[in-house]
Amino acid sequence: MRFVKKDILDIESLEPHEISMILDTAQGMKEISERPVKKVPTLRGKTIVLFFQEPSTRTKLSFDIAAKRLSADSISLSKSSSSIVKGETLIDTARNLEAMNPDIIVLRHSSSGAAHLIAKRVNASVINAGDGIHAHPSQALLDMMSVREIKGEIKGLKIAIIGDIAHSRVARSDITGFSKMGAEVFICAPGTMIPMGIEKLGCTISPDIETCVKGADIIMMLRIQKERQDNILFPTEREYAQLFGLNMARLNLAKKDVIVMHPGPMNRGVEISSEIADAECSLILEQVTNGVALRMALFYLVAGGGRNAGSN
Ligand code: CP
Numbered sequence: 001m002r003f004v005k006k007d008i009l010d011i012e013s014l015e016p017h018e019i020s021m022i023l024d025t026a027q028g029m030k031e032i033s034e035r036p037v038k039k040v041p042t043l044r045g046k047t048i049v050l051f052f053q054e055p056s057t058r059t060k061l062s063f064d065i066a067a068k069r070l071s072a073d074s075i076s077l078s079k080s081s082s083s084i085v086k087g088e089t090l091i092d093t094a095r096n097l098e099a100m101n102p103d104i105i106v107l108r109h110s111s112s113g114a115a116h117l118i119a120k121r122v123n124a125s126v127i128n129a130g131d132g133i134h135a136h137p138s139q140a141l142l143d144m145m146s147v148r149e150i151k152g153e154i155k156g157l158k159i160a161i162i163g164d165i166a167h168s169r170v171a172r173s174d175i176t177g178f179s180k181m182g183a184e185v186f187i188c189a190p191g192t193m194i195p196m197g198i199e200k201l202g203c204t205i206s207p208d209i210e211t212c213v214k215g216a217d218i219i220m221m222l223r224i225q226k227e228r229q230d231n232i233l234f235p236t237e238r239e240y241a242q243l244f245g246l247n248m249a250r251l252n253l254a255k256k257d258v259i260v261m262h263p264g265p266m267n268r269g270v271e272i273s274s275e276i277a278d279a280e281c282s283l284i285l286e287q288v289t290n291g292v293a294l295r296m297a298l299f300y301l302v303a304g305g306g307r308n309a310g311s312n
Pocket of ligand 1: 058139264265
């Protein structure tokens with residue numbers, strides 16, 4: 001099977017066999033990070049630009065570490081250190097990056113569609129590291145990798161996603177990805193945080209958090225994205241925690257071997273209690289570990305590794 005995608009822009013454009021190939025490749029990459037010398041020569045001579053126009057801890061660092069573990073040269077550019085602050089457009093910025101002949105551009109941007117826009121204008125592969133409220137494909141892929149690793153397969157699982165669905169690119173990519181891979185996805189949020197037509201991505205809206213988590217194999221909690229909300233969408237954080245926060249009583253409604261996930265950053269005491277965030281059933285830090293392997297796999301595959309299987 002060959003991997004022929006130039007760009008990774010969203011989960012919609014990936015076929016289930018391509019998702020499986022990415023997850024298999026990432027699983028193979030994971031062992032490299034456990035070696036005493038965490039580096040292989042696979043992408044020596046390749047140049048990767050990490051262009052992050054929004055803050056990031058996990059995504060930016062793990063893409064950077066992934067590039068270095070594969071021996072690629074990675075260069076970081078932020079909004080405040082770029083000529084965007086002098087009025088240069090995103091397209092002109094991308095064309096100037098292209099003039100320096102990078103192999104891969106990783107873009108995080110506050111506007112939905114930004115990664116698609118530059119992918120059409122540059123020869124380099126573009127990986128979307130999160131665009132507005134639209135998509136965060138590498139997060140969804142690492143979430144699928146983490147679930148598949150612990151549960152054996154995704155098909156048939158009940159996945160509950162709870163939180164600010166309306167402003168969450170992670171929610172959209174996770175709903176699409178998990179439903180594509182055969183899971184049953186249920187969501188729950190205040191009415192003001194459920195976007196119109198979200199069911200079309202492949203999920204069912206639960207009337208309350210208790211119904212949503214009942215019998216769940218996986219519970220995914222999301223933070224409230226205040227930075228993307230124009231108006232206050234809930235009365236107080238205290239009330240939100242009472243109605244939509246994950247606590248022990250609600251966790252006990254799920255399957256006995258339930259796994260709790262969160263893409264981070266967490267707001268402890270709001271969407272998730274500290275007791276659960278740090279409990280044995282929490283996969284939150286393993287998600288971060290898998291993020292490095294998953295992003296190594298994306299670099300390897302878009303750089304042509306999947307077209308020359310066996311020649312790594
Ligand atoms: N999950 C995630 O995207 O985290 P960061 O914003 O820290 O990258």
